[in-house]
Amino acid sequence: MTHSENSFPVGRRSLLAGVAGVGAAAVLPTAAAQAAPAAASVPASATAAATASVPAKSASSRRYPRNWPDPEPYGLADARTDLWPREDNSFVLPLELRPRDKERGTVWIRDTYVNCFVVDGRPLYVATGTTRVPGLEVAAPWNDGIFVWTARSLEGPWRLADTTRVRPDAEKGKVWSPEFVGENTAGRTVVAPWQEYWTDDKYGKRGHAWAPEVHYFRGKWYIVACTGDYAKKVGSFMLVSDGGVEGPYRLVEGNLEKPFGESFIGGPGFIEPGAYHHIDGGLYSEGDDAWLVLHNNLYAKFRDDMEDIVTPTDLPKFQQQPYSPEPYLEGAYVFKHKGKYFLVHAAWNRASVNADGTTRHAYDVAATGRVQYQYDAIVAVADTFEGPYSERYTAGVGAGHNNFFTDHRGDLWATYFLNPAAGYWSNASRVGDAAVPGVVRLEWTGPEGNRLYVQRRK
Known part of the structure; x- marks a missing residue:
């Protein structure tokens, strides 16, 4: 895997800056499949067919956003819709269709x-x-x-x-x-x-x-x-x-x-x-x-x-800080950016009900009363490839089993596919929008925060 340090030199990057900006069909959440906290309310209207233009923006011109406080205790999931692939931060790659793909169109x-x-x-x-x-x-x-x-x-x-x-x-x-x-x-x-x-x-x-x-x-x-x-x-x-x-x-x-x-x-x-x-x-x-x-x-x-x-x-x-107990994780991937190593995993965010009736989102092990909600990308950060790695945080909701990469302009992206096997994207009303070749912008929180998130709303 390459990392952001292996990007183009300045002259080459400037030469390529005139390449057309990003624009394609975005995949977005529709109505929620199940209860979620108020902070995680799901956008009411969106469609995979919506046309979006995600403007190219130089990484060097961004102001550093802040790290979000992590849910406590360790192991709770952040389900806020700012961390979803949305119309304004993502799109589905227009991959050439094979004969088998033409009926679906993607x-x-x-x-x-x-x-x-x-x-x-x-x-x-x-x-x-x-x-x-x-x-x-x-x-x-x-x-x-x-x-x-x-x-x-x-x-x-x-x-x-x-x-x-x-x-x-x-x-x-x-x-x-x-x-x-x-x-x-x-x-x-x-x-x-x-x-x-x-x-x-x-x-x-x-x-x-x-x-x-x-x-x-x-x-x-x-x-x-x-x-x-x-x-x-x-x-x-x-x-x-x-x-x-x-x-x-x-x-x-x-x-x-x-x-x-x-x-x-x-x-x-x-x-x-x-x-x-x-x-x-x-x-x-x-x-x-x-x-x-x-x-x-x-x-x-x-x-x-x-x-x-x-x-x-x-x-x-890898020297990690596991959850207690540690759930099943998939898709380990390492990405280096600005001297830091980002260890990415996929984990099921499971929804359950707290004693006070509110919804609990957590990277729990499977158990009665815990419903698979979203297949998330969780990330930990380290100074060395081997670790020790920081506590994990939610980097992207529904973006699990992905990779991070840098485009030729130096901008950061993650892939996503929206897992149709279970949870939100398996619902009959949205499974047609799942299992797609999606990409979503990432934002870096700077040398002090040193986190990569799905690009959040400003």
Whole structure:
């Protein structure tokens, strides 16, 4: 993962400042699905089809906003609508539609990932995420791999990566899939045996790729992704391209037999013992070094040749301040800005009722009377990659399982997708506006506050 210190030099940034401002369809909250405190009242009218123009604004011209006081005790969630993706601070990327997307009019995607890299002196934006196949409502028990889109500016035009020269007969933009197993040759593995499609009597066809990230590091393209709950082995893996962002990609040596890290008992009950490894793998790079970031508190340095991690077992842990008790977290991601490290997680904000009848929003463990409300982005801050990290705070409501990135102007953004699996965005009246490739502006609270929030109302 790149960070804000890897942005354009001043001359290049000035040259590109004339690129068109952002404008596209914004995804916004509609009526509340369930009770919320008065401070968290939900905007009454909004629609995914609303057209918004999010003006470009130089990071250097902003006044530093203040940190908000954190709800007490530690572990309560901030549900105020200022932290939602809204019409004035966000929009949905106009990704090129595949035939499967045309009826919906928007790409159905979870775990949306977007980044901006400097390639040959020019900005190149990439987008990817978890997608589904025609005929399935979700990306399980199988999907058909990983798609990538590219653009020269955040507002587009966004085109599917041109994979036609790599695979003339495959769907455009598909850079990796279990169906590419036939491309394996001696000394070059595209799909390992544990990543292949398989079938059973209960679920039928099984196998998929979830939560991919695309990275450009030391002149090469990498994809870090994971196999999900219905795979032969569940866990994170990395691909490296022998060409450009379109591929062709192959599997790194460290994943020929299994995902990264050790197996443990986890996930749904139908996963066989020994098959579950840490999911949601990502990559953090700084200078000439790179680290694997694993769900939800592990990391490991990559070998210099990037074919495996240095210590395959006994992975070190980030020094965090967990909640008590610690709920299930997903999507660990590290972003560096102004010398600080921001560790991002996804957590379910669960609503329950206090003894006085008011609504309680908290990052609680699941229990009777606690209803999944929003899939939030929570963040902790540290002076070093390993930590110790600060207490976590709510950075974005409904923006969970995302990444932070810097555009070519130096402005800060986060992705979001609005989780349709449960909670607010699963409601029948708004599920059509969920699972989208959304981006929302971030604001930095300056060298004293040192927080990143979804851009709040002034």
